[in-house]
Amino acid sequence: MRCFAYFYPKFLGLKTILNHQQITLAIRRLANQVLENHVDSKSSVLIGIQPRGVYLSDRLYEAICKETTTPPDYGKLDITFYRDDLRKGIHVPNHTDIPFSIEGKKVVLVDDVLYTGRTIRAALDALMDFGRPEKVELLVLVDRRYSRQLPIQPDYTGKTIDSIVSQRVKVVWNEDGKDEVVLMD
Amino acid sequence: MTLSTRHLLGIKDLTAQDISLILQTAQEFKEVLQRPIKKVPSLRDVTIVNLFFENSTRTRISFELAEKRLSADTVNFTASGSSVSKGETLLDTVNNILSMKVDMVVMRHSASGAPHFLAKHIPAAIINAGDGINEHPTQALLDALSIKEKHGTLEGVKVAIIGDIMHSRVAQSNLYLLNKMGAEVVVCGPPTLIPKHLSEAFGVRVEYNLRKALEWCDVANVLRIQLERQNEVLFSSLREYNLAYGISRRLLDSLPKPITIMHPGPINRGVELDSDVANSDQSIILQQVENGVAVRMAALYLLSNRQNA
Numbered sequence: 001m002r003c004f005a006y007f008y009p010k011f012l013g014l015k016t017i018l019n020h021q022q023i024t025l026a027i028r029r030l031a032n033q034v035l036e037n038h039v040d041s042k043s044s045v046l047i048g049i050q051p052r053g054v055y056l057s058d059r060l061y062e063a064i065c066k067e068t069t070t071p072p073d074y075g076k077l078d079i080t081f082y083r084d085d086l087r088k089g090i091h092v093p094n095h096t097d098i099p100f101s102i103e104g105k106k107v108v109l110v111d112d113v114l115y116t117g118r119t120i121r122a123a124l125d126a127l128m129d130f131g132r133p134e135k136v137e138l139l140v141l142v143d144r145r146y147s148r149q150l151p152i153q154p155d156y157t158g159k160t161i162d163s164i165v166s167q168r169v170k171v172v173w174n175e176d177g178k179d180e181v182v183l184m185d
Numbered sequence: 186m187t188l189s190t191r192h193l194l195g196i197k198d199l200t201a202q203d204i205s206l207i208l209q210t211a212q213e214f215k216e217v218l219q220r221p222i223k224k225v226p227s228l229r230d231v232t233i234v235n236l237f238f239e240n241s242t243r244t245r246i247s248f249e250l251a252e253k254r255l256s257a258d259t260v261n262f263t264a265s266g267s268s269v270s271k272g273e274t275l276l277d278t279v280n281n282i283l284s285m286k287v288d289m290v291v292m293r294h295s296a297s298g299a300p301h302f303l304a305k306h307i308p309a310a311i312i313n314a315g316d317g318i319n320e321h322p323t324q325a326l327l328d329a330l331s332i333k334e335k336h337g338t339l340e341g342v343k344v345a346i347i348g349d350i351m352h353s354r355v356a357q358s359n360l361y362l363l364n365k366m367g368a369e370v371v372v373c374g375p376p377t378l379i380p381k382h383l384s385e386a387f388g389v390r391v392e393y394n395l396r397k398a399l400e401w402c403d404v405a406n407v408l409r410i411q412l413e414r415q416n417e418v419l420f421s422s423l424r425e426y427n428l429a430y431g432i433s434r435r436l437l438d439s440l441p442k443p444i445t446i447m448h449p450g451p452i453n454r455g456v457e458l459d460s461d462v463a464n465s466d467q468s469i470i471l472q473q474v475e476n477g478v479a480v481r482m483a484a485l486y487l488l489s490n491r492q493n494a
Binding site: 086087093126130 | 187220221486
């Protein structure tokens with residue numbers, strides 16, 4: 001199926017927005033932007049949102065480690081219990097792993113696609129239960145602008161795209177290095 | 186993934202997949218309980234009544250904490266001092282409470298099958314917190330989580346359930362659960378306290394010799410002698426029971442390998458367990474209590490979703 005989609009994307013209504021090379025470059029740029037704004041990395045932490053944001057934050061953390069010898073603390077946050085659509089269906093939780101205090105720290109939240117903003121709202125609520133950060137910033141690979149349902153904007157963006165509600169944007173992470181961002185009708 | 190049932194009446198009705206889902210969710214709730222703010226807003230829109238027609242310390246506090254840590258609204262009911270003593274029936278009592286807009290019921294009752302009866306007659310989701318000598322599902326789940334934490338898995342773990350099997354709902358729920366999850370089980374106790382049908386019903390081995398059972402097992406789940414449920418004399422004295430089936434430090438030290446000691450509480454110290462055994466580092470009794478809150482949070486969380494889906 002993937003192979004088919006790779007060679008005949010138009011048949012499936014798939015459109016590649018970012019290919020593997022572009023994603024790699026975007027992550028390297030984002031890593032540098034984060035480092036530029038967080039010179040003292042001791043007071044900063046990087047937190048990926050489970051499950052899909054973690055694929056990005058893993059790669060981002062790797063890129064940051066290549067640039068600096070003192071990388072910030074890195075954690076993973078699951079927001080299942082804070083969702084506002086829990087009653088619309090069951091949601092099985094993922095693992096949260098924040099083995100450090102975020103009290104007084106500058107937090108960079110990381111997710112793959114920013115769409116309605118509801119996930120980030122839940123993540124902010126979840127984050128506050130771990131302490132009072134000095135500041136929270138948001139980093140996303142893809143920003144679907146003009147589709148927000150809450151007043152939330154990213155601080156670092158890989159790529160900004162315009163899309164309509166019926167379309168889906170998906171980041172396909174592959175261990176074999178064939179990452180891509182696709183737009184589905 | 187979702188539970189196959191609307192109520193948690195017993196382990197009997199759950200599938201192995203349900204049990205894994207509850208345990209997996211409970212592990213995530215354990216992490217929540219380590220946070221500076223040990224609370225999530227998941228059940229903000231749910232009201233839960235705790236109906237305790239029978240005495241309880243651990244289970245009631247554990248359920249209450251679980252509900253509060255999920256941000257549910259809770260109402261507590263105990264039979265003593267209520268209109269039950271004026272002769273109100275169970276169904277009337279519960280229907281009156283439900284008409285005040287309660288979504289879920291946690292119930293403990295001395296009559297086996299009481300929660301099953303309620304489940305047929307009321308719309309709310311019901312969690313059995315122990316019914317007579319039938320089942321105590323959340324206890325079996327927290328026991329399973331504790332075994333899993335200690336031994337990494339349930340499959341193939343050798344568990345000996347020791348003591349008053351006949352009157353124990355904990356034993357029955359544990360037998361169902363361990364069977365479904367592929368653990369090996371031996372029950373051990375005086376012949377008068379082990380029902381005859383047990384080995385056929387669950388396919389477990391019955392062992393009357395405590396030392397043999399302990400030499401075989403990885404985990405010993407020691408049950409309380411339930412004096413309040415015994416209308417006849419099934420063993421001659423507590424002292425004699427302690428001599429034949431009580432676990433002492435000396436007995437533990439003489440075993441070929443260290444085993445894990447569990448007990449659902451409350452402990453009759455000096456009867457089924459000696460004090461120094463209950464307090465030793467082989468005992469995971471307090472971890473069981475800790476896991477109780479997480480397991481109950483998981484059960485409430487998964488059932489509340491199911492109900493409103």
